[in-house]
Amino acid sequence: xxxxxxxxxxxxxxxxxxxxxxxxxxxxxxxxxxxxxxVLDLAGAEAxxxxxxxxxLGRPSLNAFLALGRPQWTAVRQRxxxxxxxxxxxxxxxxxxxxxxxAELLLPFEVADYVDFYSSEHHAGNVGQIFRPGQPPLLPNxxxxxxxxxxxxxxxxxxxxxxxxxxxxRATPQGPxxxxxxxxxxxxxxxxxVGVPTTLGDRVAAADFAxxxxxxxxxxxxxxxxxxxxxxxxxGPFLGKSFATSVSAWVTPLDALxxxxxxxxxxxxxxxxxxxxxxxxGLDLRLAVEWNGERVSExxxxxxxxxxxQQLAHLTVNGASLRTGDLYASGTVSGPERGxxxxxxxxxxxxxxxxKVGGETRTFLEDGDTVTLTATxxxxxxxxxxLGEVTGTIRPAR
Amino acid sequence: xxxxxxxxxxxxxxxxxxxxxxxxxxxxxxxxxxxxxxVLDLAGAEAxxxxxxxxxLGRPSLNAFLALGRPQWTAVRQRxxxxxxxxxxxxxxxxxxxxxxxAELLLPFEVADYVDFYSSEHHAGNVGQIFRPGQPPLLPNxxxxxxxxxxxxxxxxxxxxxxxxxxxxRATPQGPxxxxxxxxxxxxxxxxxVGVPTTLGDRVAAADFAxxxxxxxxxxxxxxxxxxxxxxxxxGPFLGKSFATSVSAWVTPLDALxxxxxxxxxxxxxxxxxxxxxxxxGLDLRLAVEWNGERVSExxxxxxxxxxxQQLAHLTVNGASLRTGDLYASGTVSGPERGxxxxxxxxxxxxxxxxKVGGETRTFLEDGDTVTLTATxxxxxxxxxxLGEVTGTIRPAR
Numbered sequence: 075x076x077x078x079x080x081x082x083x084x085x086x087x088x089x090x091x092x093x094x095x096x097x098x099x100x101x102x103x104x105x106x107x108x109x110x111x112x113v114l115d116l117a118g119a120e121a122x123x124x125x126x127x128x129x130x131l132g133r134p135s136l137n138a139f140l141a142l143g144r145p146q147w148t149a150v151r152q153r154x155x156x157x158x159x160x161x162x163x164x165x166x167x168x169x170x171x172x173x174x175x176x177a178e179l180l181l182p183f184e185v186a187d188y189v190d191f192y193s194s195e196h197h198a199g200n201v202g203q204i205f206r207p208g209q210p211p212l213l214p215n216x217x218x219x220x221x222x223x224x225x226x227x228x229x230x231x232x233x234x235x236x237x238x239x240x241x242x243x244r245a246t247p248q249g250p251x252x253x254x255x256x257x258x259x260x261x262x263x264x265x266x267x268v269g270v271p272t273t274l275g276d277r278v279a280a281a282d283f284a285x286x287x288x289x290x291x292x293x294x295x296x297x298x299x300x301x302x303x304x305x306x307x308x309x310g311p312f313l314g315k316s317f318a319t320s321v322s323a324w325v326t327p328l329d330a331l332x333x334x335x336x337x338x339x340x341x342x343x344x345x346x347x348x349x350x351x352x353x354x355x356g357l358d359l360r361l362a363v364e365w366n367g368e369r370v371s372e373x374x375x376x377x378x379x380x381x382x383x384q385q386l387a388h389l390t391v392n393g394a395s396l397r398t399g400d401l402y403a404s405g406t407v408s409g410p411e412r413g414x415x416x417x418x419x420x421x422x423x424x425x426x427x428x429x430k431v432g433g434e435t436r437t438f439l440e441d442g443d444t445v446t447l448t449a450t451x452x453x454x455x456x457x458x459x460x461l462g463e464v465t466g467t468i469r470p471a472r
Numbered sequence: 473x474x475x476x477x478x479x480x481x482x483x484x485x486x487x488x489x490x491x492x493x494x495x496x497x498x499x500x501x502x503x504x505x506x507x508x509x510x511v512l513d514l515a516g517a518e519a520x521x522x523x524x525x526x527x528x529l530g531r532p533s534l535n536a537f538l539a540l541g542r543p544q545w546t547a548v549r550q551r552x553x554x555x556x557x558x559x560x561x562x563x564x565x566x567x568x569x570x571x572x573x574x575a576e577l578l579l580p581f582e583v584a585d586y587v588d589f590y591s592s593e594h595h596a597g598n599v600g601q602i603f604r605p606g607q608p609p610l611l612p613n614x615x616x617x618x619x620x621x622x623x624x625x626x627x628x629x630x631x632x633x634x635x636x637x638x639x640x641x642r643a644t645p646q647g648p649x650x651x652x653x654x655x656x657x658x659x660x661x662x663x664x665x666v667g668v669p670t671t672l673g674d675r676v677a678a679a680d681f682a683x684x685x686x687x688x689x690x691x692x693x694x695x696x697x698x699x700x701x702x703x704x705x706x707x708g709p710f711l712g713k714s715f716a717t718s719v720s721a722w723v724t725p726l727d728a729l730x731x732x733x734x735x736x737x738x739x740x741x742x743x744x745x746x747x748x749x750x751x752x753x754g755l756d757l758r759l760a761v762e763w764n765g766e767r768v769s770e771x772x773x774x775x776x777x778x779x780x781x782q783q784l785a786h787l788t789v790n791g792a793s794l795r796t797g798d799l800y801a802s803g804t805v806s807g808p809e810r811g812x813x814x815x816x817x818x819x820x821x822x823x824x825x826x827x828k829v830g831g832e833t834r835t836f837l838e839d840g841d842t843v844t845l846t847a848t849x850x851x852x853x854x855x856x857x858x859l860g861e862v863t864g865t866i867r868p869a870r
Contacts, residue, residue: 186625186626187624187625187626189710190707192707213705213706214643215641215643215648215702215703215705218641218648219641219648219702219703221703221705221706221707221710222707222710223621223622223707223708223709223710224621224622224623224624224710224714225622226585226622226792227584227585227625228584228585228792228793228794228795228798229672229792229793231672235672238672238673238791240790240791241675241789241790241791242789242790243613243616243617243744245612245613250613250616250617250744252744252745252746252789274627274629274633274636274716275636275870276870277639277870298790301790304613304617305613305617305619306706306707306708307611307613308611308619308704308708309588309590309619309620309621309704309708309709310621310704310706310707310708310709311621311707311708312587312619312620312621312622313786313787313789313790313792314790316622316790316792317790317791317792318672318791346641346648346650347650348650388711389711391639391640391650391711392638392639392640392696392699392711392712392714392715393636393638393639393715393716393870394624394626394627394711394714394715395626395627396626397626400626472673472674472675472791
């Protein structure tokens with residue numbers, strides 16, 4: 075039970091407490107925790123001796139805090155929970171609460187490397203049917219390893235950043251042309267934020283997932299399907315993705331999702347030993363996609379074929395090192411139903427089946443369109459934990 | 473004419489002056505310039521007021537210096553040239569020369585994003601013939617845009633770093649197996665180091681190449697062909713590359729390569745407007761590949777189909793921003809002859825035609841093998857400019 079006005083019963087209550095970086099008034103950017111409709115200034119709390127975190131909270135990114143590791147992550151969370159629930163701290167802590175509406179939310183961490191997986195069987199199957207009709211929807215490797223690739227870390231932006239429509243080459247029957255993308259799409263994903271690094275040559279066992287991963291963000295991996303389709307052979311997506319990837323301003327700690335772990339789908343054929351994770355657990359995150367304010371899809375993360383622990387084990391099986399701030403995303407989250415897909419490519423079946431959004435017809439994104447991704451997860455005692463939203467509005471090509 | 477003993481006539485003479493980061497004695501890592509068999513301590517020179525560079529030279533990476541931009545890059549180079557050629561400076565400067573053999577050379581810059589292109593027509597053609605016999609060797613997009621993808625920035629390592637053989641999945645007739653790579657290869661490439669960043673949504677014109685790119689490194693993009701072949705559909709190379717990418721310890725400024733720019737090969741069909749660069753110039757860099765001390769190939773960079781200016785224009789045409797420390801590599805450099813290829817995949821034609829190296833038979837890399845890439849370029853007045861070498865030795869899988 076928190077003493078913060080309006081926070082009790084909120085999906086941003088004391089069971090949640092996501093971390094972000096914010097600016098308020100004339101102060102330097104600093105780490106904060108969201109509670110209800112407020113941000114607790116953790117830099118101020120650390121400076122006042124209310125929280126101990128090795129000076130990591132007065133920084134303009136979460137990276138120093140992320141590097142501390144799980145025992146410290148848990149200790150800080152416990153202490154913040156105490157501060158926000160025990161009335162004895164109210165006098166000291168209340169002045170450190172900033173109204174959320176007045177805070178400018180910044181990119182919460184410096185992204186080291188960004189990897190994007192492709193781990194929804196339904197999404198991969200849909201894409202296969204749309205692009206390779208009549209052939210097996212999944213490629214031969216898909217059930218043996220979590221397919222993934224590196225994206226552009228430097229263009230990961232915080233929720234709310236306008237998205238300029240990208241320009242690039244696309245194929246036409248008359249040959250390639252260059253111009254603004256005409257098939258601009260979203261990908262609703264969940265991203266995992268690495269805190270504790272490793273040494274080059276080492277691997278991370280799936281069982282050690284929670285020792286390295288601090289928490290999760292929502293991700294919109296904006297995708298220009300026409301640019302992607304022309305460029306991607308044989309080395310994969312490049313400019314069709316690299317113009318922008320939006321992440322939520324709030325990083326939800328794994329500790330807040332303890333009640334959201336659920337058995338992941340069975341895997342057949344059996345996976346290689348390094349990919350066996352016990353418990354084989356996914357996360358019951360319930361995503362929602364809003365297109366110009368209208369909810370068009372509800373992707374269920376629990377249906378993902380590959381788990382985040384398997385993705386981490388795969389990412390490092392070759393000895394690739396992790397750095398603090400590494401971000402790896404799940405790939406588009408799509409469930410088995412049309413109302414559960416995480417991309418408009420799937421929602422409109424390659425553009426062949428337009429949808430009505432707010433009274434207008436849509437296949438792909440028009441200039442001025444806004445897409446907002448949200449998600450909730452089950453918390454303890456019947457509570458709900460909300461992930462930070464990720465939103466973006468399309469600006470015309472320059 | 474330099475007063476530094478032994479440097480006159482060297483390929484590391486005053487026409488070269490590449491930048492790196494080194495550690496010597498008990499001093500902190502700092503920026504230095506190579507001259508002959510010495511390193512000029514530029515942090516010391518700046519501290520003594522001999523060079524002005526906004527405090528950028530006392531850092532453990534080149535990034536602050538890279539961010540200064542071309543006017544400052546040129547001014548510092550001119551000043552360093554004065555210091556090393558005018559006898560009047562000898563008394564002050566000579567104590568700042570560290571014997572190269574005593575210096576520990578570090579990764580010269582913090583890599584922001586790492587992009588790898590695929591811009592040799594001969595290499596792409598060879599790979600096409602090896603992997604898709606009987607089909608057109610180049611895919612339809614290849615002559616319309618410089619195909620590229622993002623690699624792992626966090627595993628870019630400096631020359632001399634041991635390379636642990638990666639483990640991963642590969643396909644066999646009995647199904648996929650997981651184990652140490654059995655087709656470990658190299659890719660001899662040239663990398664371009666970005667200094668001046670851009671804003672998200674902006675493009676860089678090909679003509680502005682030298683405003684953003686500071687200089688070049690040699691790159692060995694180690695590649696596990698068996699891992700790559702199994703994983704790469706449909707999203708491109710991932711673990712087959714991400715275990716390590718080696719770069720030279722020395723970054724050669726574009727200013728040192730002014731005499732190496734040569735007309736690039738004609739491009740047919742004509743390229744999109746944003747890819748037209750005038751002058752359409754490549755670089756006459758003459759690479760050499762040494763396998764266990766034996767020179768097995770001499771890849772000519774001047775044969776590359778796409779130029780570095782075109783690569784930069786393509787990388788940003790979609791509005792993707794640049795950061796200081798971005799590295800983009802050319803892709804494997806292969807000329808038209810078997811003795812000019814930049815990978816062992818090509819040298820041994822997919823492993824079908826083993827070669828003799830130092831009396832032993834080789835297809836791919838064995839544990840203990842060492843590969844060293846070197847390169848030279850024409851300098852002014854008949855001189856030669858050497859690029860920093862990049863070397864690595866294979867360690868057994870862990």
